[in-house]
Every structure is written in structure tokens, then in C-alpha cells.
Amino acid sequence: MKTADPELMRAINRFTVLDTIRRHGPISRVEISERSQLSTTTVSAITGSLLDDGLILTRHEGDIRNAAARGRPRVMLELNPDAARVVGAKIAANHMVFVVSNFCGEVISTLSLPIRVNRQPIGVIADLVEDGIRRCVVDAGLGLQEISTVCIGFPGVVEHRTGRVRSSPIVSEPDIDFAREMTDRLNVATIVESDAHAITLAHHWFGKGRDLDDMVLVSLEHSLGLGVLHGGQLFRGAGGLSHNLGDLMMGIGLPETVRLSALAGEAAILGEQTQQGRFADAVRLGRGMALAETLIAAEDNALIVAATRAGEAVGIAVANIVTLFGPPRVIIVGSSLSLGELFLKTLSDSYRSAIPSSIREIAELVFDPSPDEMWAQGAAVVALCELYESPWGTTGPAPAPQPASG
Amino acid sequence: MKTADPELMRAINRFTVLDTIRRHGPISRVEISERSQLSTTTVSAITGSLLDDGLILTRHEGDIRNAAARGRPRVMLELNPDAARVVGAKIAANHMVFVVSNFCGEVISTLSLPIRVNRQPIGVIADLVEDGIRRCVVDAGLGLQEISTVCIGFPGVVEHRTGRVRSSPIVSEPDIDFAREMTDRLNVATIVESDAHAITLAHHWFGKGRDLDDMVLVSLEHSLGLGVLHGGQLFRGAGGLSHNLGDLMMGIGLPETVRLSALAGEAAILGEQTQQGRFADAVRLGRGMALAETLIAAEDNALIVAATRAGEAVGIAVANIVTLFGPPRVIIVGSSLSLGELFLKTLSDSYRSAIPSSIREIAELVFDPSPDEMWAQGAAVVALCELYESPWGTTGPAPAPQPASG
DNA sequence: CTATTTTGTCCGGATACCGAATATAATACA
DNA sequence: TGTATTATATTCGGTATCCGGACAAAATAG
Missing domain, CATH: 1.10.10.10 (Winged helix-like DNA-binding domain superfamily/Winged helix DNA-binding domain)
Known part of the structure; x- marks a missing residue:
């Protein structure tokens, strides 16, 4: 206390x-x-x-x-x-985005690397991230010593306080101290945060949550994340762990345990063929969902079924989250929005039928495409928040491991 | 701010x-x-x-x-x-419990009324509550003017900030300003709180959550409630609304929408016969679950199925809550615990199979019978917390409508 | 060029925290 | 019995903060 x-x-x-x-x-x-x-x-x-x-x-x-x-x-x-510069990064399965931002959170330079890091050993990922950050900083006309803080947004479960990646779909090893790793490599204080938390703060600062201090954000990407803003601050679970929506159990009475990720994760929607099948190239380019939309428009039956199933599942999950948190707004972001109208409508309908009538009017659903750069910008915002030194860190105190002196 | x-x-x-x-x-x-x-x-x-x-x-x-x-x-x-006295009350479908406590939260006098108030008009309920409070205060050898605050724990969705009962299984009208009603009747500042929040604070002060400032409590009674303690404070959803676990959607792919209350609520477990059937008398006495346990021991098939189904559903719901909040401990309370070993074991097994492996070790499940008096004591604790004037009311500022002067 | 108006700064007072010195109330021991 | 020792609690002086009111500053109105 x-x-x-x-x-x-x-x-x-x-x-x-x-x-x-x-x-x-x-x-x-x-x-x-x-x-x-x-x-x-x-x-x-x-x-x-x-x-x-x-x-x-x-x-x-x-x-x-x-x-x-x-x-x-x-x-x-x-x-x-010019009071400070920070780097924000978004690491995803098939691409990385880096951003250098100024003290206002405005983007100075951007670097997008369409590289598939999926399941690479952590050393390879760290190499790529380090190169990307250095490159992006140079592009901004700066040197690394002019960067105050780096924040890396990671999918999966991340422990903000310690900067450990507990589990992530793009990392094979469990429990990586990625913050320490990058701090040592860059000699700049580096923090690691859930990508969903990053995009949540981005929307709070610049996007569709500017007017609210309480809201919830659901991110639908390769993995499914959640960000809860409570009193203008990120609500991190006890212990500073980020949430993993994909782990939510959907369904009882089904023969097997079914998690949300198995219904609405990227692999679940696009089918088993992402690796070698017709989606391979598109997924590699980060356009899997867009391709899926065109195929749905062409009445591809398997995809229509998958998108409908995913929309229904997410709608129910969102309703449950609203039941638990009661936010005035839910912002839904992520690449899966590119699935198009069918998915969004199914999701909305499913939400509407699942939300209890007593709190039907409480929350509004807002969809936002949120370009990848905005996620990285959100990571930069996380870094800036540390600089601003919010003194009432109700959930997790400033983590930022100091760079080894020398 | x-x-x-x-x-x-x-x-x-x-x-x-x-x-x-x-x-x-x-x-x-x-x-x-x-x-x-x-x-x-x-x-x-x-x-x-x-x-x-x-x-x-x-x-x-x-x-x-x-x-x-x-x-x-x-x-x-x-x-x-003796610095102050408060009254705490628990209102349930088939009984009411009142408690007068001192400044330490210790119980001075207790009054238990096995009255079924289910679906009575709000005026009748208010009459009964008023009588109970007055009686309990007299039993404590006090006068009403010596009571600082009254807190009434209500099942269902309660808005702490305003003291409104948004929806409750024991009230037919929606959106009742019960705090105002009781404040006017008693001429003592009265606050209304979710019963689940009350028992959560009771466990934090005196029960199985004494050592923790972060935890989650799930209450399984006629209705299903949730209390989240975060940083030593009750986490109330945006707007100060209490949670209603029973509204959680369980299951996708089922023909109809199924909520947790339809699987694990009292009516769902005991069947449709609570009103006139074999459980009528037992339920009226608040012993419905205990009777069910003996029948289960006698291998009553319908009840075994119901208890198993309920245990599975609650286990999954608890796993989802742990996924979202990541608490180190989950305390499970409520009359449904009387269902006995079958229910508890099913619940535990279901939880264990539903919790994601990455966070399997995070939370421990603790069951507690929590006698009714403890719920009322929890309501008294809510009142005491207002008196202590915690200045960092992150979620809801002191509500306590002042009694009309005169 | 002066009066008016609004903004920003300086000064004194009140309050709160803290460290060091002092007072207090017991035991230890000659 | 009387003094030294020891740990606790209070008092005193210093510093930092906020705030209200007086004062300085910088524009417009006439």
C-alpha cells in the first residue's frame, strides 16, 4: 500500500x-x-x-x-x-511493424516487415526485432541512444510487470524473458506488453475510445485478445497478466472441450490449409482474411460456415464480457474484421441475442479496422505512459528493466 | 479525476x-x-x-x-x-438475515427470518426488511438512532452507486430505488449492494480471503453472483453495476441460447417442482439443496444428472473467470454447495479440464459453506467500509443517501 | 493615451510529512 | 535502593505542497 x-x-x-x-x-x-x-x-x-x-x-x-x-x-x-522518442512494435505471426514516435505519440517513422516468424526459435525472433528496431530508428534520423523506451506488443499471454511472455502462438518456448533479452541487446529500457493492451491504449489516445475512460476492446487476430480500460487505466489481471480470450471455454454439452480459439482463431476460420493450401500465400502476406472475404462473396460454402460459426462464437463471448465488465463501449479490432459483412453481421446478431435484456442498452459495439501501424503506435503509447510516470499504477508498477550500465 | x-x-x-x-x-x-x-x-x-x-x-x-x-x-x-454500529442484511428468496455489528464488524445481534419473499411486491418486501432491521436493532439493545449506516445485500444486479436494484430474482418490478426507499423508512443512511459483493468483503475481512488483496468469489445461490477483489477493493464494473454470473452464455452450437442460470440455478437443479413438488417444503425452509443431497445419495437419477450438469457448467464458468481475471484464489460459496460431494467433485474436475494449461497453477479453488449470517455480516462490512471513508474509491464513491432531515 | 479586462505570478498562511532531539516508562544491575 | 540502559512516543524545526488574495502584465475599448 x-x-x-x-x-x-x-x-x-x-x-x-x-x-x-x-x-x-x-x-x-x-x-x-x-x-x-x-x-x-x-x-x-x-x-x-x-x-x-x-x-x-x-x-x-x-x-x-x-x-x-x-x-x-x-x-x-x-x-x-521532441521531449522524448520511443519505439513501439507489433509482432504478429506473419509480419512485424515498428514505429518511432515522439513525445506526443505521433509517428515519426514506420517500418513494416512482412516476415513470418511463426514458431521460429526465440533467438531468431529477437534478431529480427532488433534489426527492425535499429532500422526504424535510423529511418527516423535518430540514434538508438536518443530512444527513451521501447515497447514491444506481443500476442498471447504477457506478464507486463516482469516483461515475460508466458505463452504466445508465435513462440515455441514457454516463459521467455523477452524484456530482459531486448534490453540487453539494445541497451535501451524495453518493456513487453500484450498486443491487445497496446491497441487498447492506442484507441484511448487516438482512436474510438478517446472520449471514454471505461471501455473494453476485443482483438481478433491470429490469437484473440482482450483489453479492459478502467478509470483511464489498463486493468491487468492480478499479477499483471494479460488476458487470453482464445482460452475461453465455449460450449457445454459438446463432446469435447471447445475453446474460442478453436472457433474464431485464424486457423479455425481459414481451415487447416493455411500452411500449404490455397491460403498459404495470402496468409503469408497477411491477406488471408481478405481473400476469404472474396471467396465468401463467391459463395464458398466451407468458408461461409466457418465465418458464421466464428461470428456466433465471438458474439457470445463479447456478450459474456459485457456481462462481467459492463463497459459503455466495446471496440472490436483485428484482421478478422476483413472477413467482411457476413462475419460482422453474424457477430452483431449473435451478440444481440446473447446479451441479457437487463443490460441490453449498456454497451455499444464499434468495429474498427485498426491498421497494423496503429498497434505499434499503441505499443509506443504504452512506453509513453511509463514516461509520464502515472503515479497511480493500480495494477502494475513501472516495469522497464534498466539497461545494463556499460 | x-x-x-x-x-x-x-x-x-x-x-x-x-x-x-x-x-x-x-x-x-x-x-x-x-x-x-x-x-x-x-x-x-x-x-x-x-x-x-x-x-x-x-x-x-x-x-x-x-x-x-x-x-x-x-x-x-x-x-x-463502540465507535459505531451498523446493520447488515441479506435478502434471499426464502429467508432474510439481519445483523447488527460493532465498529470491528463483530456481530452483536442476529435475526433470521425464514420468510419467502419471492416475487412479492416491493412494498411488502420493504415492510419485512424494515421490521427485521428494527427488531434486530432492538435485540442488540440499541435504538435506530444509534445506527450509523445500513447496508442491504440483494441478489441480482445492483447498482451500488445509486442503490438501485436493476433486476433481481426476488423482485418483480425492475429498477427499484431500494436505497432511497429504506433510507426514508428508517431515517438512517442505507446503501444497497449485491449480496455477492457483501460475502466477498466478509471473506476478505474474516474468512478465506483474509491474506489476499486479489481474489474472486463465486456465489451459487438462487441466483449466481460474482465478486472481484482487486487491490483490496471491490472491482465494480463500469457504472458500479454488480455482475450477474447467471446471465453468462454457456454453449454454442446448442439449439437454443443457454445461460448458466438455466444449468446451475436453484430451479435448474431442483427441477420444476420447487413450487409444488417434493421440494416445496424444503425449499421454503432453505434446505432444498440439503434434501437434494440425501436424494442423490439415494441415487435419485434426475437429481444426479442435474447436479452433474450444474457442476460441469460452473466449473467451466469459473475457468473462464480465471482466464479473464487471473486471481490467485477463487472462493466458491452459496447454498448449492450443500448438494454435496458429487457436485463439488464434478465442479472441480470440470474446472481442471477447462482451465488452460498455461495458467493451471495460478488459482486455487476453495469451497466454503458460509452460513447466512456471514452474508449479512458482509453487508455490515460494506457499511463499515463507507464509514472508514476509503478515499480511493476507484469504482464508486460513497453513495449513502442522507436521510431526510426531519 | 487611459480605463478595463483577463491572465499569470508572487507572497503569506495553513497543513502535512519527515528527521533529530527530547521526554517517557519500563528493565538490568551494582 | 538508585543509576544505567533500552525501546517507545512526543515535540521541535525544516521542507514541500496547496491555496487565496494581492499584484504585475498584456492585450482591447474608447
Whole structure:
């Protein structure tokens, strides 16, 4: 249990001010004071400190409130984009995306590698990731020593606090300390996070969850993930473990145990033929689902059945999640959305029939294609959140292993 | 977003000290300082204030650390049991239990009413609850004006923040403002909470969750509830709604939508005959499950099938909850435990086969009969928590409608 | 060019935490 | 019995924080 001292107090208020500036663009001190309920005196003191530290900038224009405004004009404050740079990465079965972002979370450079890392030994994956990060940083015109933090979004179950990958569909070995591995390789503090958590924060900062501090995100990719935002913070399970939706048990009374991943995972939808069959090339290019959509349009029966089954299963799973968390919005993202209208409609219908009537109106479903770059950007946001040093890490304290000095 | 000022700081530390005293019995100031990471100076100041307010007491004996202890003896501090009294209640389909507790949460008086309130109009239920509370308070040798807060644990979906009963198996009308109703009747601040949340806190304070700040509780009664403790606090869904496990969808590929309540609810287990059939009297007495156990022992086939089906379903549901929340312990309580060994074993086996292997070791299952009085005691704990004024109410701020003055 | 208005900063007061010194209340021992 | 020792609790001084009110600053209105 954290003890409250003046230092913590300041940290909290400092974060509040910084976050307010981040969210509400160029903003004056008075407005910060109004929004944060802090006195103008305190806001001045804190913004002064932030200016000293170079985290924010002043701008003497852009006071839009009224052209004919009396009185001393407001000085607008905004994040200093160059206050720090971070790297975000998304590792998926058949591609990797890297992003260098500035302090605002804006993307400076991007690198997309359509490489299949599926089931490669961890050393090979680490090699590829290291190369990608170095390349992307160079593309941004920077050196690695100018990067504050790296965050890598991984599919599967990831333990944020320790940076361990507990289980992932793209890694054969279990329980990898990937954060330590990459920290040692890059000599930059590296954190590892669930890809679903990354895209959740991306939507909170830039996407369809900007207006909400409570929401749930379901990611439908090669593996199925979940992100829960609670009070503006990621809700990580006890122990900081990420969730793995694919492990949810669907169905009772069936002869065998059936998990969601067996109904709505990529392999389940595209069939057993992803390795050698007609989908092999498309999957390798990350276009498996798009191809599937065209085939569905051409009335490919097996795929229609698979997509329908998957939509039904996900709809039910989402209904159960809404029953448990009661969020006002559920954002559904991931490559499986490319399956097209049939899948989405089946999912929505299934959700509607599965959601209990008493909470029918609570949550709205929102679909978003969320390009791969946004996932990597989300990882960058995770890194930035560590920099912002949110003091009320209710769930997991700052992990970021320090790079070995020397 | 809450602004941090010295007042909040003090509130946080004050709560920390008070909670430490509550948890660790008679305890000296030095030990509080060690446990809370606060300086002895601060602890002295805060305990002085608590003593002034009459919330704690000193005791000059019981320093057990060493019989031959040098130096000034420690003065032990403990909660003042008489600092406040609260009422806790559990309302169930076929009985009500009331409890008056002191400031420590210890039960002063109990009243159990084996009355079936199922489907009665809300006015009738309110009458019965009011009478029960008044009676129980009198039994404790107190007057209603000596009661600080009342908390009523209700089955079903309850909105803690507003005290509204959204849907409950024992109420026919939807969306009842029961907190307002009882506050007006009793002229005592009354809060309404999910019964599952109440028993969760009871286990955290006195039962099988004393040692953990993160855990999950599943209640199997007439309706199926869930309580999630996260960081020592109840995790209430966005909007402060309680969860309703019975609404979980089990099964896909079945011809119809099947919810958990249809597999493991009381009616589902005992069959359609609870109203007039062989169970009528037993259910009325709250012994339906116990009777079922004896019948199962006598190899009643229908019941064996029902109990097995229920156990399987609950096991799967618990596995899914563990997948989502990752708690170190799951406490399972409720009248359905009386079904006996067959049910428990089926449940455990089902859970074990349903839990993903990657997190198999994370959670332990614990069964607890949890007598009805403990549920009411839990409701009293909810009330006490409000009194302790936990300042970091992450999920729902203090609701307690003030009684109409006059 | 002055009055007005709004914004931002400085000053004094209150509060809280903490470390060090001091007071307190017991035992150990000559 | 009286003094030294020891561990606990309180007091004192220092520092950091927030806040309200007075003051300085920078624009427009007339």
C-alpha cells in the first residue's frame, strides 16, 4: 500500500496537468485549472516545472476563444514533441511493424516487415526485432541512444510487470524473458506488453475510445485478445497478466472441450490449409482474411460456415464480457474484421441475442479496422505512459528493466 | 479525476493507519509505522486524531513480543468496538438475515427470518426488511438512532452507486430505488449492494480471503453472483453495476441460447417442482439443496444428472473467470454447495479440464459453506467500509443517501 | 493615451510529512 | 535502593505542497 507524502501529491498533480495538456491540445493555464480543479497558482507552478524540464512548450498564438477578446491573451501550452522518442512494435505471426514516435505519440517513422516468424526459435525472433528496431530508428534520423523506451506488443499471454511472455502462438518456448533479452541487446529500457493492451491504449489516445475512460476492446487476430480500460487505466489481471480470450471455454454439452480459439482463431476460420493450401500465400502476406472475404462473396460454402460459426462464437463471448465488465463501449479490432459483412453481421446478431435484456442498452459495439501501424503506435503509447510516470499504477508498477550500465 | 491536496493525503494515510489497526489487532505505533511505511511521527499524529475521535482505544497490556522486554513498553492500539454500529442484511428468496455489528464488524445481534419473499411486491418486501432491521436493532439493545449506516445485500444486479436494484430474482418490478426507499423508512443512511459483493468483503475481512488483496468469489445461490477483489477493493464494473454470473452464455452450437442460470440455478437443479413438488417444503425452509443431497445419495437419477450438469457448467464458468481475471484464489460459496460431494467433485474436475494449461497453477479453488449470517455480516462490512471513508474509491464513491432531515 | 479586462505570478498562511532531539516508562544491575 | 540502559512516543524545526488574495502584465475599448 502506497504511502502518501508531498512527493506523491506533486506526482499526481503533475501527471494530471501533463495528461490534460496532452489530451486537450494547446491549452491555457486557466483552462487547465478549470479542468483539473487545481488552483491557478498550482497550475502555474507545475507548468513552470514542466517547462523547465522541457516537456511542454509555450505558444503565443491560437487563442481561439474569441477574436475580440479583452484582457491579457492566454499563453497556450502543448507537449514538446521532441521531449522524448520511443519505439513501439507489433509482432504478429506473419509480419512485424515498428514505429518511432515522439513525445506526443505521433509517428515519426514506420517500418513494416512482412516476415513470418511463426514458431521460429526465440533467438531468431529477437534478431529480427532488433534489426527492425535499429532500422526504424535510423529511418527516423535518430540514434538508438536518443530512444527513451521501447515497447514491444506481443500476442498471447504477457506478464507486463516482469516483461515475460508466458505463452504466445508465435513462440515455441514457454516463459521467455523477452524484456530482459531486448534490453540487453539494445541497451535501451524495453518493456513487453500484450498486443491487445497496446491497441487498447492506442484507441484511448487516438482512436474510438478517446472520449471514454471505461471501455473494453476485443482483438481478433491470429490469437484473440482482450483489453479492459478502467478509470483511464489498463486493468491487468492480478499479477499483471494479460488476458487470453482464445482460452475461453465455449460450449457445454459438446463432446469435447471447445475453446474460442478453436472457433474464431485464424486457423479455425481459414481451415487447416493455411500452411500449404490455397491460403498459404495470402496468409503469408497477411491477406488471408481478405481473400476469404472474396471467396465468401463467391459463395464458398466451407468458408461461409466457418465465418458464421466464428461470428456466433465471438458474439457470445463479447456478450459474456459485457456481462462481467459492463463497459459503455466495446471496440472490436483485428484482421478478422476483413472477413467482411457476413462475419460482422453474424457477430452483431449473435451478440444481440446473447446479451441479457437487463443490460441490453449498456454497451455499444464499434468495429474498427485498426491498421497494423496503429498497434505499434499503441505499443509506443504504452512506453509513453511509463514516461509520464502515472503515479497511480493500480495494477502494475513501472516495469522497464534498466539497461545494463556499460 | 481527483485532485491531490493535503486533505486527501491525510485521508489516505489516516485510512491506512485505521485499516492497519483493524487488520492487525492490537498493534503498537512502531509496528504500524513499519507496516505502513509512515514515520513514527506521522503515525503518532494520526493515532492521536483517531483517539480524539474515539475510533480507537489504547490498551496497556498484551505486548507479547518478549516477556523480558527492555525499554518503554509498547502501547497497543485497537479499534473501538463502540465507535459505531451498523446493520447488515441479506435478502434471499426464502429467508432474510439481519445483523447488527460493532465498529470491528463483530456481530452483536442476529435475526433470521425464514420468510419467502419471492416475487412479492416491493412494498411488502420493504415492510419485512424494515421490521427485521428494527427488531434486530432492538435485540442488540440499541435504538435506530444509534445506527450509523445500513447496508442491504440483494441478489441480482445492483447498482451500488445509486442503490438501485436493476433486476433481481426476488423482485418483480425492475429498477427499484431500494436505497432511497429504506433510507426514508428508517431515517438512517442505507446503501444497497449485491449480496455477492457483501460475502466477498466478509471473506476478505474474516474468512478465506483474509491474506489476499486479489481474489474472486463465486456465489451459487438462487441466483449466481460474482465478486472481484482487486487491490483490496471491490472491482465494480463500469457504472458500479454488480455482475450477474447467471446471465453468462454457456454453449454454442446448442439449439437454443443457454445461460448458466438455466444449468446451475436453484430451479435448474431442483427441477420444476420447487413450487409444488417434493421440494416445496424444503425449499421454503432453505434446505432444498440439503434434501437434494440425501436424494442423490439415494441415487435419485434426475437429481444426479442435474447436479452433474450444474457442476460441469460452473466449473467451466469459473475457468473462464480465471482466464479473464487471473486471481490467485477463487472462493466458491452459496447454498448449492450443500448438494454435496458429487457436485463439488464434478465442479472441480470440470474446472481442471477447462482451465488452460498455461495458467493451471495460478488459482486455487476453495469451497466454503458460509452460513447466512456471514452474508449479512458482509453487508455490515460494506457499511463499515463507507464509514472508514476509503478515499480511493476507484469504482464508486460513497453513495449513502442522507436521510431526510426531519 | 487611459480605463478595463483577463491572465499569470508572487507572497503569506495553513497543513502535512519527515528527521533529530527530547521526554517517557519500563528493565538490568551494582 | 538508585543509576544505567533500552525501546517507545512526543515535540521541535525544516521542507514541500496547496491555496487565496494581492499584484504585475498584456492585450482591447474608447
